[in-house]
Amino acid sequence: MASFFVERKECPACNSSAIEDVYSCRYIESPVRDYLDSFYQSQGKIEYDYLKDADYHLCNCSTCGALFQKWIPNDFLSDKLYDEWIDPDAAFQRHQQKNNLDYLGKKAGEIIQIIGYFNLPPHQLHLLDFGMGWCQWANMARAFGCNCSGSEISAERIEFAESQGLEVIPLEKLPDEHFDFINSEQVFEHLPNPLEILNILQKALKPHGLLRINVPDGSKIRRNIKKGNWTFPAEPNRVVNPISPLEHINCYSGYSMARMADATGLRIIKMPIPVQLKYNVNISGLSGMLKKIVRPFYTSYFPRGVCTYFEKP
Ligand SMILES: [Zn+2]
Structure with a gap:
């Protein structure tokens, strides 16, 4: 896994190590890449060089039922995401709207x-x-x-x-x-x-x-994540929002x-x-x-x- 990610081996909500895999997909493949393109288009940009060797990997905690991303951005990638990829001026415009x-x-x-x-x-x-x-x-x-x-x-x-x-x-x-x-x-x-x-x-x-x-309410995630397209026109970007890649790392x-x-x-x-x-x-x-x-x-x-x-x- 790329050096820009940190692995989580325990549930972030209850520290249980009884976890199971739910879903995995490379960041540079569909539907994750399509989702990222769609989601960040109006917010800024994504530099895929930092994601090319990494997987979006969702786990379930067998003890408490939390869903969480197993590989999360390290401090460097997190700063890049929140300070550079998400454009502060665009974020302020969205706030005003x-x-x-x-x-x-x-x-x-x-x-x-x-x-x-x-x-x-x-x-x-x-x-x-x-x-x-x-x-x-x-x-x-x-x-x-x-x-x-x-x-x-x-x-x-x-x-x-x-x-x-x-x-x-x-x-x-x-x-x-x-x-x-x-x-x-x-x-x-x-x-x-x-x-x-x-x-x-x-x-x-x-x-x-x-x-x-x-x-966010993640009650529909297990059903939605199995869909091949995460960017439905009727509900743009909302299908997997509660466990949105890179950002929503706990559900x-x-x-x-x-x-x-x-x-x-x-x-x-x-x-x-x-x-x-x-x-x-x-x-x-x-x-x-x-x-x-x-x-x-x-x-x-x-x-x-x-x-x-x-x-x-
Ligand atoms: Zn747990």
Whole structure:
């Protein structure tokens, strides 16, 4: 295997070595190459010289049910991917296009629910956005009067956050037992060492503080990955998004999340249904209204495992 990759011999979610192969394909062959071409076309570029000897290799953990990529980019290739291949200017343009009223309404709804959950004046709440991106969530939290900081590794995004007057705290400098709530939106699927990071975040939580981890829903992956074409026009780039080559290196099951909670002294809780109902916002039309009313009950009985709340006892 190429020297630009590191092999994982254990499940990143539970450290089990009981793993089995699910799928393997060279990066320079279909459908992986077609997917990469399609996915990165609007974002930047891929230099296949770095991938030519490597396989995209998906494994399943027999213990917790997580799916994960066996060979992950080393630090050199990871920096190349996130800092060079993904063009920072194009990423900022995409952020601006996404930043519409629907999206902002959803973020506002999340913050309102958090304030409602703690039932405290917003200025008494300390929030952290882990992987703060272009600061939408953190700025929304501040708009409601919460104290909010962020963690981020991208130099461009750190610079942008500082231009917005946001405090950016490196992971290794997070204060102990400081935050009431930590948000992690579409981050844990990218992490080479999710258990280690979860442990750092739990130390930064106050007792009874909450951590929210939202990741892509991988429930259809086993079916989709067997399809010969990963770039269907009707659903461009979404077919295998939860285990997207190079980037989405972990795909968690509900049981994976439970194992991770056990390993770090956290416990999984549900956002109380009365809080979800009382602070529902961004309702559109009668069907949207019904969905917003029914969804808290439905997800309580049929959890999809994509959004998990962890409480520090
Ligand atoms: Zn596992």
